[in-house]
Amino acid sequence: MKASIFIIFCCSLFWYSCAPKLTSSFISDTEGFELRKAPKLFYSCNDQLQYIPDSLTSMKYIRVNVHFMDDSTGTKNFSMKDGEKYMRSLINNANKRLGDNRKMSLPVGNNTPVIPINYRYKLVAATDDPNDRGFYKHLDNELYYFLNKGKHRNNYNRDVIKKYNIGGDSIVNIFVLPHHPDSVKSKTYKPHKTGIALGSDLKVSGLFEDPSKPWEFATLLNHEVGHILGLSHSWIRNDRCDDTPTHPNCWDSNSGPPCDGTYSNNMMDYNNSQMALSPCQLGIINKGFNKLLHKNRKLVRVNWCKKESDTEIIVSDTVQWLGSKDIQRDIRILEGSVLEISCRVSMPQGGKIIVEPGATLKLINSYLHNDCDLAWEGIEVQTRGKLEGKVEAFGNVRIENVVENSPSNL
């Protein structure tokens, strides 16, 4: 018995002293890289289908504020107190609906996947004023009303936005306007709920006049913000998505001809549901979130520059990233696995890409950086004995924002 313990002890010692050691080198820029010719492009960083949310896609928070327009009497729209309560309730309900993406109802019998919607609205103050809660009231006899008919129609007019926008193009400014009182008196004018997206802002009307509860306007907000984020009406042919079929835009199952009892539930059609976004539509929205300088990206709170977790992203197969990404964790490529990065990847502050012995990282026309100019640690290439990690670079590759005292720079 004693002898066998001794043998095991010796073997352990032998193994420990003879096992090849793991060593690391760091890459912090493209100097010393052999940049090879890029392979023929079979993808585009602009392909919206590469931006359909997956497990690496983070939640985005779209900044919003609210303006109540009124005339000098201050009686044609909500008071600040009532308006704030109303709009908080409306926005909460709109967020709840975003958290409940539904299966597409069209085409009948479809197998379109249901992907969780990865954005919500966040009310924000535009100033440091402690009383600024993101709600504003303006008394302006010229610009307070909404009119979508007749000679003085102003529904597409941007004057009220130009004058009262706060936060430029970093906040969706929601203007709540009453219908013009003279028009409301007319029998031919319907002061119905309506909205129009104009650039990154939107005008909504009918909320004050309509006795409906705030939640009944939530899908109107989601629809209009859908336009701001780049979506077209989805019943039309050229909405850039194959998973949103054309249809006659029927309101519900009781709609008359040409409706046949089927109807869409897509957020970007006119129907009594507006609770579904397709994968392609989410791809269009997220392409905007991920593209530097895109207007969608300017609207969201930056929450991708630091690590969200110490749990690594494990690559254990051949994986291609064909769209731009903002990554919030370290990446580890396991032996025998390949990660191909095309387009742009932002790494979190202090983060790194670990290429294990026998693993490969391919950089193809790619740009690795930290989007907030914070330092990350670069690419750690590991070697054990004769087994090396490999980094291959093709075409136009840039690596920026790697920490100055990275082991590679010592």
Ligand SMILES: [Zn+2]
């Ligand atoms: Zn619309």
